[in-house]
Amino acid sequence: MFTRAENAAVDATANLGRRLLQAVWHRRDEQGQAQLEAAVQDAADAPEDEDAAAAVRQQIKRALREDAELRAELARILPAAGETVNVTASGERSIAAKTIGTAITGDNATIQP
Template identity: 85%
Template sequence: MDIVQLVEQAGPYLTAAVGAYGVAVFTRAESAAVDATANLGWRILQAVWCRRDEQGQAELEALVQDTADAPDDADAAAALRQQIKRALREDAELLAELARLLPSAGETVNVTASGARSIAAKTIGTAITGDNTTIRP
């Protein structure tokens, strides 16, 4: 997948994550209370942030803060996307990882979950519902 295309496709997810989490996107866990779009943006930003050195992390945090402070500022959002493009150019593994996270072009996923403790996911690692559940390694 082309870097420019990937970042364009990721844009709405990044915007949703920054709107939902702000700069806390780097310090908090994915939230079940936040919609799937924001959570995918959270995963994208986490993946980029975790692969940056300390200076790169600080730069990314500053850009996320700028974007969160001015959600209607197209320049702030563009600067954030530019930083992500730079990270992707430097790290082919990261590019492949983010390409796997994003839905394929034209792919539509409709998921419905209803009822107490219902869950729905396109992909999932571990999902546990119920009372008194014990997880052992």
């Protein structure tokens, strides 16, 4: 039921992360690119490994500390707080929401507290 919406949310998040990593990678020298690439590969190979994720974060933090232009570029990529989001829902009983709480679209639904 929510698979399409969940997939869209995952895709949007992954695409944002990909754009951020690409921006960081493109602004690094060859050594920095190699270090970032290795850290990302380690994290991809072991998604449950917090140390691998921390290594990626450390690479990004280092890049941000060293490059004011990169900080500005990433600020432009990230959605602003309170930003307007446009969502389209189409089809019978479709719903659209920025935040999902409880949504029931079936007939004769009963909600028990």
